[in-house]
Amino acid sequence: MLEALYRTARALPLGRAAADPARSGIVIQPAGAEARFALRVRDPGASAAGLPLDGPINSVRGDDRRWIARLGPDEWLIGCDEAEADHLPAAIAADLGERAHAVVDVSHRNVGIDVSGPLAAAALNAGCPLDLGEAAFPAGSATRTLFGKAEIVLIRRPGPEPRYRVECWRSFATYVHGLLVEASLGVGETARR
Amino acid sequence: MRRFSLSSLLSESLKGHRGWGRQWRDPQPKPAYDVVIVGGGGHGLATAYYLATVHGITNVAVLEKGWIGGGNTGRNTTIIRSNYLYDESAALYEHALKLWEGLSQELNYNVMFSQRGVLMLAHNLHDVQSFKRHVYANRLNGIDNEWLTKEECKEFCPPIDISGSLRYPVLGGALQRRAGTARHDAVAWGYARGADARGVDIIQNCEVKGIRRDASGAAIGVETTRGYIGAGRIGVVAAGHTSTVMAMADVRMPLESYPLQALVSEPVKPVFPCVVMSNAVHAYISQSDKGELVIGAGTDQYTSYSQQGGLHITTHTLDAICEVFPQFTRMRMLRSWGGIVDVTPDRSPIIGTTPVANLFVNCGWGTGGFKATPGSGHVFAHTLATGSPHAINAPFTLDRFRTGRLIDEAAAAAVAH
Amino acid sequence: MAQPFRLSRGGRIDRTRPVRFTFNGRTVEGFHGDSVASALLANGIHLVGRSFKYHRPRGILSHGPDEPSALLSVDRGPGRIDPNNRASVVEARDGLKTLSQNHWPSLEHDIGAVNDLLSPVFVAGFYYKTFMWPRTFWDKVYEPFIRAAAGLGKAPAVPDPDRYANRHAHCDVLVVGAGPAGLTAALAAARTGKRVILADEGPEPGGALLHDVTAEIDGRPAAEWLSATLAELDSRENVVLLPRTTAFGYYNHNHVALAERVTDHVANPGTAPRERLWQVRAGEVVLAGGSHERPLVFADNDRPGILLAESVRVFLNRYGVAPGRRIVFATSGASAYAAALDAKAAGLAVTLVDLRTEAECGPELARLKAAGVEILTGHTVVGSKGTKRVTGLIVAPVDRAGRCGPRRVLDCDCVGMSGGWTPAVHLFSQSRGKLAYDERLDAFLPGTSAQAERSAGAAKGTYDLAEVLKEGFAAGAAAAGSDERKSFTASPTLTGFKPVRAMPTDADPTKVRAFVDFQNDVTAKDIKLAVREGFHSIEHVKRYTTTGMATDQGKTSNMNALGIVAGQLDKTLPGVGTTTFRPPYTPVTFGTLVGPARHALFDPIRTTPIHEWAEAQGALFENVALWRRAWYFPKAGEDIHAAVARECEAVRKGVGIFDASTLGKIEVVGPDAAEFMNRIYVNPWLKLEVGRCRYGLMLKEDGYILDDGVVARIAPDCFHVTTTTGGAPRVLAHMEDYLQTEWPDLKVFLTSTTEQWAVIALQGPKAREVIAPLVDGIDLSPAAFPHMAMRTGTICGVPTRLFRVSFTGELGFEINVPSDHAKAVWEAIWEAGQRHGITPYGTETMHVLRAEKGYIIIGQETDGTVTPDDVGLAGMIAKAKKDFVGKRSLARPDVVASGRKQLVGLVTDDPKLVLDEGAQIVDDPGQPIPMRMLGHVTSSYWSPNCSRSIAMALVADGRALQGRPLHVTTPEGFAQVTVVDPVFFDPKGERIHA
């Protein structure tokens, strides 16, 4: 992929403007241009290209810049810098050896939105039916789920305050972002706990 | 059976209404009948009525496991129309609509059939094309169905918003003026009263537990919670429970029973003059004579006999209604409930013979059975009386799924390019 | 004098904060904490409405959500007007405008009351017995009249400006009802540290404790215990306390729906929502919703000023309002005595009439006598006096056999009636629990549970305060998995009642009107008539008389109605059974259920990376599934026909540019990819070379076409599959289903890349020239890059999968580039194409151009009942393949039989006439109706390039009718056409291979 040369020209669907619509402590910030890969492989080894593959389903490993979320028994979503994107597939293929696998670039399919703040879970729960409490969805959790009428991947990241990364397909970004803004306005009044 | 009329009502008013008598008897089951109908809903009772009035067969029993009209007859959104696409469906539902047009007088029971019009809204080019296909096919089948521009839709049904600001703007609509609604309970009671008056035994709280067959395998009677009842011919009209009843005669059916939910709003003064159906957002709405908005949509996604469904079906239905009619957002939901609808692979009914001799079945009406009640009863009475289908229900065989001769009304409407 | 009926002290209202609102235009003053009902009563206003059928004057019956009669239209500003609000539930606040309903010309003088005079005719079900003659009169005369009289308030007329919110929530213990039982349940559960939600429909938690002012708990006044308990609950992080929140629906697997009224009581809510829907998934549920008081059924028991006894007590103690100065309590039980004691203590004139004999009474008798109240035991009520306000209650002694002695009129301006109590088992019943009848309590109680819930307090028939507190604590602890228990001391509660259905009377029961369902005007004689006419099931009685079908859903009428039916049938109550309890417990605003899914958030609006560019070019758009697609690009003054003609010509003569990004795309990767493709498509794939494309056709297992699209082999183990826009999710699901459940052994993986790649379709003779200067690493010459091939390289420096495919019949490329680069590449091509007259075109032109070539569109030529052979594509089926999805079905009798509808072209005799899509086709337009129809027109356009109209159609055995005339329906009648081959332009396909 010769994409490295053209990283700068990416026109991100949501731009980068952060917002706290209801001044309720919920910060909604579209992510920058990142690379994403969809990895599919059955009974993988421990890791590939330094990315751990043995985590439990619905968990995420790594840090904000380079992470891997296991969404199913044979499905992972990988996020990394665009600079590394060109040689990641080859590195993974090398580590997987003979195992049949698929590494598909979905950097332009996915859009990331970061949601943080004490009431972030309450805003997400306007559209996401999952239990986002500490026991059920602690930092390091990741899963595909629903947010209103859009499918998302929800990742909970470590930090003093609740921090989530919402991943969705590019044409749903306006809707997901719009619903997050509406949800933070809708958290008003009895948002106590 | 005292005749219903203004004069009888006025004379009874003076005497504390003591003289009306029962609308149907509550007889003990006889050991055997010429025809036993399993299922005391609108279709079953209509079948018994037409057996008596058209074919003079009155040694008939209608067995209902609960209270008559307690199944889908009492749970639907009361919409009546005949603007179906395929010739076979058009003939069947138009046959019913013609019977609806004289039913109150025929039964001497005001079933409140009101031809207020059913308007199907087109929200995209595919809808426009699909509805015009219906309009033209209906024209050649002698069924009234006219294409309206969006301005004409607004004129016919003022609450419709044609400003184009909707997520799926209204591009036009197909209107059947002779279509409308009726009071569902009254249909069951009217047919029951008519059949009972002619000698048909309506036996409630009588659940069929088994079908007895002779050496040759022909059906000869049914085991029930009130004892064994012999039958010359058995007509199964059990809607959502058809699979379980037919299994009693080792007949497996191409059916799945789903919860179909509906809801009503609090009653308000007249605001909605007709029935509106919208495929793109998938919901339908009308206003009852008591003033409640009657709203329905699709089924839940899994089979169930619970007559209940999920809250997300209700919220999705009301999303759609409030999108097409934003002014109803402040109305309140008064009650929601569910029925059990038996759905066939091509969404068309099965009315006719079965592989078991003397055993006949009338089922598969899915979400659209109420509108067919008189027609279904009439043709099934013919089938039970003569042993072979009427011309109108001849195409709706169980065997069509083997040959591939499907009548798929849903496919024609749903596919978006 | 403002608020003449306000007591000088007492009540939880804030006397320092007056509020003013209007009722029918008249200003009404109350205090902060008043409900509209309590403020109206404080000003002596009882007449607030007209009943549904007889339009009788009606007042306030209850303080609570079971109010059947006092329904008002409430106006909170433009777009914020809604009907049928229970006066008892609406909190009084400044600026509120309330109006009575269902009368004309006014509340005082309503001509609808003529129905009351004709009531002997207007019995239950009268409308089934008449209005049948003459036939047309039902639609034209009778029904319009009935509809105008029916309904209560007016429907809102304009869209609602308020915001509504939704919240999915999870907890270990959900407690419904914050009365004494609910409070101790929440306390017990909270102390275990588990997540607790406590919801109560009232503005203040406390339930009966809010008006049980004389009660004590653990040695201190109930109010003190209440505030201490609330303080502890508020201090706990793991507790969410939701006032003004009704638990209205109990769905599958402990999914409980709550409606929170967030800001209706606030004058200006800012951006906060009006209401919020809570969808709670609870580990365990404690149902502590209390119980409902039963009215007494006696002649004219519906006059304004006749209230439930406990409601009189609530208005006195909680709101500091005297509903009247001379109150007669009529009862068959002990609880009314507590109300009488409090009324006496408030200095009001009180008399009590008890159906029970002295022997049947408990300690309450002596306590009330000691307070100096006149008590008439062994008396029944046979009627009332007054029209727009009660002025007297007619009572009479009654002997063992039910015979009445001499009548006596007790003058009064208020009546508090109590016929016993009915535990609120609605949510338990919705949870599919089985009810069990309790003879002693004359009520149905929660029996066997079906879900993880338990009931406590009055909701299960426990009325004594100490017992209620203990039961609540035990239920809350058990729900939280703790075996801690706690008992409480509390002042005794006056409990116990003698069940009574219709009160004994000396009048002719078929003549007098004793109301059972106040809102639907259903009387005891109506219910008896129904039973006489053979309606014996309680469900039949309900539907025939409409008792229990009003907005209060029978909360005050169901048990009385059931009792009357059981009496008529000489059965026990359980012998008759109950009707089904259905959501919602009390009516819920549509907006609350819809939540944020409104306006732009009703459905996602999916747009492509080229959307803004197309908008800037003045494109009009059409909806295709959730996508917006550019429909056509009108220039100044052009209508759709002119624009499409220009666009078509540009593609045929020069070059057109089209956004095909919405096409579904799936990356099929793995060693068994080709084998998988072989099984799922009709075509052969094993020998397709890398860099070649094939037009794939996919069937459902029933043999009918599901989807189609061009497929390119990227590598031996990788296919780039495209699907139709509408079919993308369907095809991916279809493939995953077979892969996972039928062929799990195949090593192949599917990944959706629909939105990774934008697709720029460049079609026309000049296409190659336009992109030549922009493309690197690909030999574009026809020999090196033939039609139906795919090459990878870069365009404008961006990596691309360049397809040479055409849906227009011209030389064509589909340039797949990563989405975020698409706009830049599109604009570069647009620039390069200017000198070639590059023209953007939309879906309408795409439809015309592909129709000129006879290409089918899934969903237009096909409708789920069409096979490959029907549309002339049988040739694509791989002969060698033994099996693929749908193949077996193609051999079924009716699929191979003659008479199937086949794809043909139609040309109208009048070349200018463009047929309607969907028009029907017949051979003989003169035949009688119903006519034999041969098929229908699937596609129809004006073809600029053929300079005539063209159409595609499915016609029975159509391929055998080439050259034959047929007739097609038009709005006016029929048009004659000739059957031709469906390819109208460049049949030999030379242009595509240029």
Next chain:
Amino acid sequence: MLLIACPYCGNRPETEFRCGGQAHIARPADPAALSDEQWSGYLFVRDNPRGVHAERWNHVHGCGRWFNALRDTVSDRFLETYKMGEKPSRTESTEAGSTPVKSTQAEARA
């Protein structure tokens, strides 16, 4: 809204799933060998029981996997969910009224 125990993800709300109808109707190895009657049986005939029903579910908005479940179609209670290719540990004959499903994800996962 049902709560469904995905064998891979644990308890999840019904809206994340698609129901795939009756389970254990394997696609015939050689469809050509079937009569029209047998083939229409495979395509269309279903048990549709009023009681325990073996059915297919797809966690489409979750892990994406298909799996099977035993559900009572009267109470809508799930008796068991199990992976594709596995057999249920309970047969129809065992009692339908098992303990209610654990209702929060936390407990189910803990």
